[in-house]
Amino acid sequence: MxxxxxxxxxxxxxxxGSRLSTYIYLxxxxxxxxxxxxxxxxxxxxxxxxxxxxxxNSFYSLDDFTGLVVRQFTLKTYAQLLTPANMDIVLRTxxxxxxxxxxxxxxxxxxxxxxxxxxxxxxxxxxxLAVLLPxxxxxxxxxxxxxxxxxxxGILSWTIAQIGLSQALQFLLNLPAIGGPSLSLSPIGIxxxxxxxxxxxxxLPIQAALERVPKSLIEASGDLGARPGQTFRRVxxxxxxxxxxxxxxxxxxxxxxxxxxxxxxxxxxxxIGQAVLSHQGTSGNLPLAAAFTMVPIVxxxxxxxxxxxxxxxxxx
Amino acid sequence: xxxxISDPTAERASLPLKIAxxxxxxxxxxxxxxxxxxxxxxxxxxxxxxxxxxxxRWFAVAFGRQDFWAALGLSLRVAGIATIAALLLGSLAAxxxxxxxxxxxxxxxxxxxxxxxxxxxVTGIALRSAISIGEIPFSFWxxxxxxxxxxxxxxxxxxxxxLRRFGHSLIEASMDLGANGIQTFRYVVLPHLATALLAGGMLAFALSFDxxxxxxxxAGQQMTLPIWIFSxxxxxxxxxxxxxxxxxxxxxxxxxxxxxHRLTRDxxxxxx
Numbered sequence: 001m002x003x004x005x006x007x008x009x010x011x012x013x014x015x016x017g018s019r020l021s022t023y024i025y026l027x028x029x030x031x032x033x034x035x036x037x038x039x040x041x042x043x044x045x046x047x048x049x050x051x052x053x054x055x056x057n058s059f060y061s062l063d064d065f066t067g068l069v070v071r072q073f074t075l076k077t078y079a080q081l082l083t084p085a086n087m088d089i090v091l092r093t094x095x096x097x098x099x100x101x102x103x104x105x106x107x108x109x110x111x112x113x114x115x116x117x118x119x120x121x122x123x124x125x126x127x128x129l130a131v132l133l134p135x136x137x138x139x140x141x142x143x144x145x146x147x148x149x150x151x152x153x154g155i156l157s158w159t160i161a162q163i164g165l166s167q168a169l170q171f172l173l174n175l176p177a178i179g180g181p182s183l184s185l186s187p188i189g190i191x192x193x194x195x196x197x198x199x200x201x202x203x204l205p206i207q208a209a210l211e212r213v214p215k216s217l218i219e220a221s222g223d224l225g226a227r228p229g230q231t232f233r234r235v236x237x238x239x240x241x242x243x244x245x246x247x248x249x250x251x252x253x254x255x256x257x258x259x260x261x262x263x264x265x266x267x268x269x270x271x272i273g274q275a276v277l278s279h280q281g282t283s284g285n286l287p288l289a290a291a292f293t294m295v296p297i298v299x300x301x302x303x304x305x306x307x308x309x310x311x312x313x314x315x316x
Numbered sequence: 317x318x319x320x321i322s323d324p325t326a327e328r329a330s331l332p333l334k335i336a337x338x339x340x341x342x343x344x345x346x347x348x349x350x351x352x353x354x355x356x357x358x359x360x361x362x363x364x365x366x367x368x369x370x371x372x373r374w375f376a377v378a379f380g381r382q383d384f385w386a387a388l389g390l391s392l393r394v395a396g397i398a399t400i401a402a403l404l405l406g407s408l409a410a411x412x413x414x415x416x417x418x419x420x421x422x423x424x425x426x427x428x429x430x431x432x433x434x435x436x437x438v439t440g441i442a443l444r445s446a447i448s449i450g451e452i453p454f455s456f457w458x459x460x461x462x463x464x465x466x467x468x469x470x471x472x473x474x475x476x477x478x479l480r481r482f483g484h485s486l487i488e489a490s491m492d493l494g495a496n497g498i499q500t501f502r503y504v505v506l507p508h509l510a511t512a513l514l515a516g517g518m519l520a521f522a523l524s525f526d527x528x529x530x531x532x533x534x535a536g537q538q539m540t541l542p543i544w545i546f547s548x549x550x551x552x553x554x555x556x557x558x559x560x561x562x563x564x565x566x567x568x569x570x571x572x573x574x575x576x577h578r579l580t581r582d583x584x585x586x587x588x
Contacts, residue, residue, distance in 0.1 A: 017496065017498045017499075018496040018498075020497075020498070021496040021497030021498045021499075022496065022497070024497060025497050028416060031415075031416075032412060032415070032416050032418060035408050035409075035411050035412035035415065036408070036409065036412035036418075036424075038404070038405055038408055039405040039406070039408050039409035039412075039428070039468065039472075040409070040424065042405055042464075042465070042468070043427055043428065043465075046443075046446075046461055046465055047427075047430070047431060047439070047442075047465055048427070049446055050439075050442035050443045050445060050446040051438075051442045053442065053445040053446035053448075053449045053450075054438075054441060054442040054445040054446075056445070056449065057445040057448070057449065069448075107339075107340050107343070108340065110333055110336035110337045110340065111336070111337040111340040111341060113333065113337075114329055114333055114334065114337035115337075117329075118328070118329040118333075127341075129577060130341060130344070130345070131344065132573070132577065133570065133573060133574075134344045134345065134348070136519065136522055136523075136569065136573040137348070137522075137526075137566055137569045137570055137573060138526045138542075138562075138565045138566055138569045139526055139528075140526065140528055140542050140545045140546060140549070140565075141351065141545065141562045141563075141565050141566050142347060142348070143549065144351070144545065144548075144549055144558065144562050145347035145348060145350055145351045145562070146347060147363070147549060147552075148350055148351065148354050148363045148559075149347060149350055151362070151363035151364075153362050153363060153364040153365065154363045154364070154365050155350060155365040158365045158366070196343065196344070196347065199340070199343070199344060200344065203340070249433075253433070253434070253435050254435060256435055257434075257435020257436055257437040257438060257529070258435070258436075258437070258529070259437065259529070260528060260529065260546060260549070263546075263549070263550050264546075264549040264550060272437075273437050273529075276437055276441055277532065280441060280444055280533065286444070286445065286448055289441055289444075290441060290445055293437065293438055293441045293442075296435055296437070296438065297434065297438055300434065300435070
């Protein structure tokens with residue numbers, strides 16, 4: 001009893017701040033709502049609210065005569081999405097996303113493997129920074145750099161001419177589906193730039209997955225008579241695979257949602273991002289732009305569900 | 317490590333692996349060097365290589381351009397305010413998710429990272445839809461709204477990662493020693509979080525300063541620096557000026573990233 005009396009005596013002298021913190025401390029739910037309230041409110045209103053507005057908009061339609069948005073529920077806009085011209089855009093975009101993802105995995109793996117297995121701790125720090133710096137530095141400027149490199153009169157054409165492969169380049173550019181007037185105006189160019197800008201997103205998860213492969217497993221495999229190649233195929237690769245899937249989430253999703261690269265380097269054949277941009281802008285057809293956006297959302301949700309099955313989220 | 321233990325099982329990287337790794341690294345870095353080169357070219361009309369000559373006069377031309385300064389000013393103001401909002405909201409959210417287990421915690425932590433997980437165009441067109449339905453006029457604040465939403469995620473990730481390494485026992489010790497909640501926050505929690513907050517803030521700033529996809533949908537006619545660059549990408553008019561602006565932007569984004577990396581290097585690295 002004396003202890004309580006003593007603490008009551010002290011309490012009288014306590015400052016306002018002290019009393020306030022005791023008041024809050026004794027009410028964890030109050031503290032939680034103070035902490036969680038503002039960010040949650042923001043996310044609910046700004047983000048979820050907008051996503052709902054997006055969904056609602058995709059069920060509106062554009063009046064062809066007045067050019068105004070009719071705010072009435074209809075599936076007309078989704079039917080418009082299924083026309084051959086629009087499906088073409090969807091297929092082109094998904095095809096590019098698949099190609100970029102596969103190429104990124106192939107290009108990223110050796111570097112990630114080297115960083116995870118062979119680099120000294122000091123070198124590892126530097127290499128990590130070397131991958132991180134392009135990822136965070138200006139994405140637009142890096143796209144711009146490729147505009148300089150891929151230009152008809154630019155450094156890549158020049159280099160190719162110097163080693164006498166101009167004819168091969170011309171042959172490549174004459175190919176029907178992927179060619180174009182120059183590298184900076186062709187699907188090949190778009191592919192190279194996508195590969196370049198999203199590559200770090202593939203390297204980091206693969207490296208993280210490889211770092212987690214226990215050294216003892218690799219030693220055990222060797223002790224049991226596996227050659228290094230066998231160990232790599234049968235032990236390392238399966239354990240690193242979730243990392244590849246995790247990286248592919250980024251490369252796939254980012255490629256599908258981008259309009260900067262195709263707008264800067266492409267020709268008149270649109271990608272989903274460009275279609276969304278032009279429908280919401282010049283033509284004022286926000287409902288069709290919204291319906292187009294549902295394509296990458298649905299594909300990504302399915303993709304994420306599959307990725308979770310493959311254990312990619314543990315590798316993030 | 318003072319001495320090297322020779323490990324008979326330790327393999328060395330094979331030559332093809334080294335070449336492939338070096339190729340990927342060069343692929344990541346050479347394009348940035350090329351921009352540096354082009355900022356000094358005398359060529360005005362094309363992107364010709366090798367450059368016909370070298371000059372530094374484009375720097376003066378670029379820095380004399382009013383549209384460049386206006387775009388830069390807008391970008392800096394947006395990034396500044398978005399970063400402050402992101403710091404407040406992101407660290408509150410991180411504290412809530414770290415501190416207590418409540419109903420729907422997993423859902424909320426997924427919701428918080430959604431703006432970075434979904435393609436930027438989704439956030440952009442969603443905000444555009446809300447602006448259209450709510451009949452809100454485009455303004456400085458519509459840009460900030462979008463930026464703060466995805467910048468919050470970066471702060472949240474960095475602060476949450478730091479809190480998880482922190483452990484609850486230090487807070488309990490502080491309370492046992494008689495500090496009240498506010499004192500504990502001021503003298504124990506805040507100093508520990510300081511570098512994570514600074515790193516998260518730096519990254520949020522860099523992210524906002526460079527953002528173009530969401531901004532395209534929320535800016536209306538306003539011109540941030542990335543939108544200015546994007547307009548030059550699709551319809552090149554001022555090639556030499558763009559070359560200078562490009563290296564200016566690269567340098568400006570490198571600094572916060574390097575600082576953020578240095579700040580968090582010993583404590584688990586920066587977080588996306």
